[in-house]
Amino acid sequence: MEKRVTFKGWLLPLLLIAPQLVISGVFFFYPAGEAVWQSLFIPDPFGLSMQYVGLGNFEYLLSDPYYRASFLTTAVFSTLVTLVSMIPALFLAVLADRLVKGAGAYRTMLIWPYAVAPAVAGVLWLFMFNTRIGIVAWYLGLLGYDWNYVLNQNEAMGLVVVASSWGRISYNFLFYFAALQAVPKSVIEAAAIDGARFWRRFFTIVLPLLSPTTFFLLVVNIVYSFFETFGVIHTITGGGPQQATTILVYKVYADGFVGQDLGSSAAQSVILLLVVGLLTVLQFKFVEKRVHY
Amino acid sequence: MARTSNPVKEPPAGMVEKRGRGLWFTHVLMILGVLVIFFPIWLAFVASTVPQAAITHPPMPLLPGDQFLTNYKRALFSGVNVPVATMLLNSLVMAMGIAVGKIAISILSAFAIVYFRFPGRNFFFWLIFITLMLPVEVRIVPTYQVIAGFGMLNSYSGLILPLIASATATFLFRQFFLTVPDELAEAARVDGARPMRFFVDILLPMSRTNIAALFVILFIYGWNQYLWPLLITTDPSMNTVVMGIKQMFPSGDDIADWPVIMATSILAMIPPVIVVISMQKLFIRGLVDSEK
Numbered sequence: 001m002e003k004r005v006t007f008k009g010w011l012l013p014l015l016l017i018a019p020q021l022v023i024s025g026v027f028f029f030y031p032a033g034e035a036v037w038q039s040l041f042i043p044d045p046f047g048l049s050m051q052y053v054g055l056g057n058f059e060y061l062l063s064d065p066y067y068r069a070s071f072l073t074t075a076v077f078s079t080l081v082t083l084v085s086m087i088p089a090l091f092l093a094v095l096a097d098r099l100v101k102g103a104g105a106y107r108t109m110l111i112w113p114y115a116v117a118p119a120v121a122g123v124l125w126l127f128m129f130n131t132r133i134g135i136v137a138w139y140l141g142l143l144g145y146d147w148n149y150v151l152n153q154n155e156a157m158g159l160v161v162v163a164s165s166w167g168r169i170s171y172n173f174l175f176y177f178a179a180l181q182a183v184p185k186s187v188i189e190a191a192a193i194d195g196a197r198f199w200r201r202f203f204t205i206v207l208p209l210l211s212p213t214t215f216f217l218l219v220v221n222i223v224y225s226f227f228e229t230f231g232v233i234h235t236i237t238g239g240g241p242q243q244a245t246t247i248l249v250y251k252v253y254a255d256g257f258v259g260q261d262l263g264s265s266a267a268q269s270v271i272l273l274l275v276v277g278l279l280t281v282l283q284f285k286f287v288e289k290r291v292h293y
Numbered sequence: 294m295a296r297t298s299n300p301v302k303e304p305p306a307g308m309v310e311k312r313g314r315g316l317w318f319t320h321v322l323m324i325l326g327v328l329v330i331f332f333p334i335w336l337a338f339v340a341s342t343v344p345q346a347a348i349t350h351p352p353m354p355l356l357p358g359d360q361f362l363t364n365y366k367r368a369l370f371s372g373v374n375v376p377v378a379t380m381l382l383n384s385l386v387m388a389m390g391i392a393v394g395k396i397a398i399s400i401l402s403a404f405a406i407v408y409f410r411f412p413g414r415n416f417f418f419w420l421i422f423i424t425l426m427l428p429v430e431v432r433i434v435p436t437y438q439v440i441a442g443f444g445m446l447n448s449y450s451g452l453i454l455p456l457i458a459s460a461t462a463t464f465l466f467r468q469f470f471l472t473v474p475d476e477l478a479e480a481a482r483v484d485g486a487r488p489m490r491f492f493v494d495i496l497l498p499m500s501r502t503n504i505a506a507l508f509v510i511l512f513i514y515g516w517n518q519y520l521w522p523l524l525i526t527t528d529p530s531m532n533t534v535v536m537g538i539k540q541m542f543p544s545g546d547d548i549a550d551w552p553v554i555m556a557t558s559i560l561a562m563i564p565p566v567i568v569v570i571s572m573q574k575l576f577i578r579g580l581v582d583s584e585k
Contacts, residue, residue, distance in 0.1 A: 003471070005478040006410055007488040013409035017417055020402040020463065027455040028424050031435035038435065088326070095323045102320065108570060109327045112334060115565035117517035117535045120558050124333040127340065127555065132548075135336065138351040169330060174577055198315075227430045231519035235539045249430045256434040257524065265434050272431045 032273065038266035057267035066243060067251070067268070074247040077161060078225035085165035085221055086214075089172030094202065096173075097180040107177065114170035118163075119231030125163035126236050149237070153244035156237045160245050163236060164229040172217050179213040180206070219283045226275070248272055334562070341365070341556035348551045360552065368556040373541040377557050380534040383452075383526075384516055385564070387533055390453035391515030392508050395462050400500065403466035404492055408478065421460045429455055429521055437524055447528040456521060462507055469503050470496065506579030509572050513565045534561040 039057050041050040061067045092110065096103045113121070128136045131148050140147040149155040183206055191201045230249050233239060239246035239254060246254065252272065256265030336355075340348055343358035368377045405411075406418055429436060436455050445451030473496065481491040522536040532540060538557050542549050569576050 003407055003475060003478070005475045005482065007408050007478075007482070007491075009409065009488070010411035012488060013405035013411045013414070016405035017402040019398040020421060020458075021417060023398060023454060023458045024421060024424050024460075026458075027436060027439065028432075028458040029420075031432045031439055034435035034438070035432050092323070092326050095319050095326070098316070098319050099323070102323075106323050106327060108573065110330060111569055111573065111576075112566055113330060115513060115569040116334070116562045117519065117565070119517075119519040119535050120538065120561050121333070123538050123554065123558050124337050127551070128333060128336060133348055133351050133353070133551070135352050166330070166333065178577070227428045230430060231535070234519070234523070252431070253433060253520065257437075262434060269431050269434065276428070276431060 035266045035269040035273070038262055039270045040263075042263040053263070057263045058271075061264060061267050061271070066246075069243065070246050070248055070251045073157075073243075073245065074226065077157065077164075077229075077245070077247050078222050080157075080161040081164045081168070081225040081229065082218060082221040084161055085168035086172050086217055089169045090176050090210075092169070092173050093176035093180055094206075096177055103177075107174075110173050111170050113167040114174075116167055117231060118167065118228055119235050121163050121167050122160075122232040122235030125159060125166070125232075129159055151241055153241055156241055156245050160229070160233055160236055164225060164232045168221060168224060172221070175213055175217055176210065179210050183209050216283075219279060223276075223279055223283075226272075226279075248275075337555045337558050340551055341559050343552060345548075345550065345552055349548060364552040364556045365560070368553045368560065372537075372557070373550060373553065375529040375532060375537070377534060377537070377560055379530055380532050380537040380557075381560060381564075383449075383531060384533040384535065384561075386449050387452045387518065387522070388512045388515035388564075390449060391456050391518075392511035394453060395457040395459070395511055396504055396507055398457065399460070399462035400466050400497075400504070403463050403470055404496065406463075407467055407470040408488065408491075421463055424458060424460045433520065433524060440525055446525050447531045451525050452522060452531075452533070453515075456515065456518065462511070465503065465507060466500065469500060473499060502575070502578075505572070506575045508579075509568055509576045510579040512568055516565050 040052060040054060042053050042057065043050050092106075096106055099106070116124070126134075128134050129147065129149060131137055131150055134147075137147045147155060149159045187205055187209075188201060191205055196204070226247070227249055229247070230253065233245055233247065233250050234253075237245045239250050248268065249272065252265055252268045255261045255268065259265075336353075339355060339357050340353060341364050342361040343354060344360050347353055347358060370376050370378060372380070402421065406414060440446060440451045440455065443451075445454070477495055478491060481495060486494075516533075517535055518533065519536050522533045523539075526532050526536070529537075529540065534557065538554060538561060541554050541557065
């Protein structure tokens, strides 16, 4: 789409667009280019010079069992976060949609967690599940369950998944609630007249009508679980135990800043760049489809 | 829809009529859901009002204690490494800087892209387009080196600038400007108004709601940043509150100062929660817009 009516001149528009271009150039394109460049080198042990290794960093990464494990961890983690944040959200949205009165009040209460930063959410969940003082851990102990996410890999994963999904439930709820309100009531009524009960109507009519929202939320939640959950993992597990919760973004940080392995970290950045690119394409393909909805 | 017109003997309760037996049950489920979702926040609040001993001897109480003032005073004015008041101020500067900065640079560039034809326009447009979804998390090491090279570690500009390099806002404004009737620009041009006059007198006032909605989203985005402040603020007095909480935990086997930490968590979530709740309509609009 283009404007028919435009203003003349080229200096003014260039000046107007300059701030964004300069900032994108300095803090986006240059670092991204630098990541690609650094991924082709390894620094010597003293950090004095760089040695060109071509795709060596990538080859090394892809044969590194820890990196492969991190890929798998990320896949498991984002699948779980997406499910745990979307299913309860849909359920709550369906409930809220049934109510004429009070839906607004519930919505206000449910929005809260969205505003809580992932890192703060991490601290809240850490507090409840802390092995020494956490109230949930204590009650689990009463029931005879020896909760210890510091040692148990599955428990650690479960905890970071729940802490990461918590705030996302609010987010997904808002989108599902809005989508449910947009479902034409005539369709539902027609089905009701034909004798379809609530859950049957839900699965055969409402859920298919929600599919554009569902696809959209799938992509957005996967992106979220890939990148924005760093705070949760850093506050709760620090990637442990035995790297069981080291997702890809966490590994870029751990190798680049803690391990000071710049070449490997840069190569990982490049791989992540590709992953993000793929997800962006997916999202845009989907957004185009959404227009027809 | 009238009940009498329904030929089926048992009309399904709920969704269609929005009343009937199922309704109280729906409320019960909803309240349960809200309670579960809310529990972590409630527990944090309780923990911020009790003495340390009440927490270190589990199970901790589920109702607030009488140490509210003591704990919050301790958090705000002494903290663990640095007073939480300082961290709150840093967070505020960062969040405001990101929200205002991003809106300012992107509304200008959207204006240029939509209302002018100039050499390189398409190229620049795609250049900005590429920055759309690449989060800072992916390019942390090189971005860190850039900031370090500029001597911007432990500074507000270092906290803010790398995070305003993204195109979401530009696209939003572009979408909006494209819906503004051409007649307005036409009239302005006929009247001999210069482009910037048109921008300030017509476009800017028309964009008020969009700006406000975007502001809400960006403020929360900026306030809730974690990784970036963690990397570039090595000086505790430059810590933001969201990243500073983790720094309050002792490194060794010592017991954390839970009441102060939980008071800080509550303080860290209050500003974004207030923004979200008080501007709920704008927030939802901004959310839906910015993800489109």
